[in-house]
Amino acid sequence: MKTLRLIDKPRVVENRFGxxxxxxxxxxxxxxxxxSWFVKALVAEKTAIRSLKWGRQQRLVLIDKEIISTESTSRxxxxxxxxxxxxxxxxxxxxxxxxxxxxxxxxxxxxxxxGISFGTLPISTILIDPPISQxxxxxxxxxANREYVERIVPQKLYEKENQITNRPLDSQIRxxxxxLCLPETSQVKSxxxxxxxxxxxxxxxxxxxxxxxxxxxxGAVYGSEFTCFYCNTDFPNPKPMLRFxxxxxxxxxxxDAFAEHTEAQTLLRI
Numbered sequence: 001m002k003t004l005r006l007i008d009k010p011r012v013v014e015n016r017f018g019x020x021x022x023x024x025x026x027x028x029x030x031x032x033x034x035x036s037w038f039v040k041a042l043v044a045e046k047t048a049i050r051s052l053k054w055g056r057q058q059r060l061v062l063i064d065k066e067i068i069s070t071e072s073t074s075r076x077x078x079x080x081x082x083x084x085x086x087x088x089x090x091x092x093x094x095x096x097x098x099x100x101x102x103x104x105x106x107x108x109x110x111x112x113x114x115g116i117s118f119g120t121l122p123i124s125t126i127l128i129d130p131p132i133s134q135x136x137x138x139x140x141x142x143x144a145n146r147e148y149v150e151r152i153v154p155q156k157l158y159e160k161e162n163q164i165t166n167r168p169l170d171s172q173i174r175x176x177x178x179x180l181c182l183p184e185t186s187q188v189k190s191x192x193x194x195x196x197x198x199x200x201x202x203x204x205x206x207x208x209x210x211x212x213x214x215x216x217x218x219g220a221v222y223g224s225e226f227t228c229f230y231c232n233t234d235f236p237n238p239k240p241m242l243r244f245x246x247x248x249x250x251x252x253x254x255x256d257a258f259a260e261h262t263e264a265q266t267l268l269r270i
Contacts, residue, residue: 039105039118040064040134042142044076044153046097049086053229058086060093061158062118063100063149065141075157079105080119089126096128100149102138104130117158168192177252195250197257197267204245208260209238215261242270 041062049058060079081090093101104127109119120126129135142149174191182188211218211228212235220226220238227234243260246267259267 039108040102040130040132040138041077041079041105042100042102042138042149043079043093043097044100044149046090046094049090051232053232055083056086057082058090060090061153062103063153065138076153078117078158079103079108080117082120085120085124085126089128092128100142100146101128102130102135103128104132104135175252176248176250176255179255180253193248193250193255195248195255198247198249200245200247206242206244207240208243210241211235212237212239215241242268244268 041064043060044063045061047059049056058081060081061076062079063076089103093103105118106125107121107123109121109124111117111119172192173194176193176195179191179193208217209220209222210216211231211233213228213233214231216228216230218226218228218230218238222238222240224238225234225236226238241261242264243258244264245256245258248255248257264270
């Protein structure tokens with residue numbers, strides 16, 4: 001049985017680019033719960049195709065001119081292509097990556113964990129070099145700033161370990177009691193809080209065995225060879241990685257928390 005992917009290209013032929021232009025937004029204004037916005041960006045780099053437990057993926061590095069130009073904490077972001085998008089849009093983008101083509105994406109999945117990132121869904125649409133004025137303006141911006149773009153892309157600022165977090169404003173800090181009162185349907189999932197940290201369960205195991213490649217828990221036995229189910233890579237031995245459970249308290253309430261990797265090392269001053 002073959003699965004057909006329906007896309008919006010017939011509607012493009014009907015000259016509906018004006019609607020797309022009206023609904024374009026920047027990375028900063030996107031919300032994970034809304035998939036109706038169009039996202040325009042230039043594709044600055046691609047990664048090799050990887051086979052994971054749940055399918056093949058290829059990552060594209062995206063640049064949003066408005067973010068890069070106006071925010072000191074700006075960084076490129078990632079669009080992950082899955083399965084059929086790799087052989088269609090992904091192949092075309094790979095062949096033209098040297099000129100940093102411009103894309104217009106709609107109905108992408110949006111993740112705001114450690115910054116905005118995107119992924120394709122079966123209902124997603126990706127148009128390459130769309131004939132809209134915003135795309136032309138982005139191309140002109142690239143021609144004037146290509147040296148800058150080529151300098152920041154290798155820094156991989158979209159990776160968690162390369163990100164620098166600036167101190168929040170006092171108005172951005174929330175009380176734990178306020179967070180605990182939020183309904184489960186709240187779209188706000190990340191907060192700044194100021195609290196004390198207490199390590200709980202003194203007898204807890206302060207490490208887990210993870211994959212040296214992707215740092216995911218692998219379930220392998222120490223001293224044995226294994227294949228990571230996440231990055232599909234063979235390793236001679238899992239790597240012990242620091243992790244601990246704790247409690248956060250600010251005088252208004254408590255939150256359970258955990259820390260791992262470099263964050264855990266920083267908090268425990270290791």
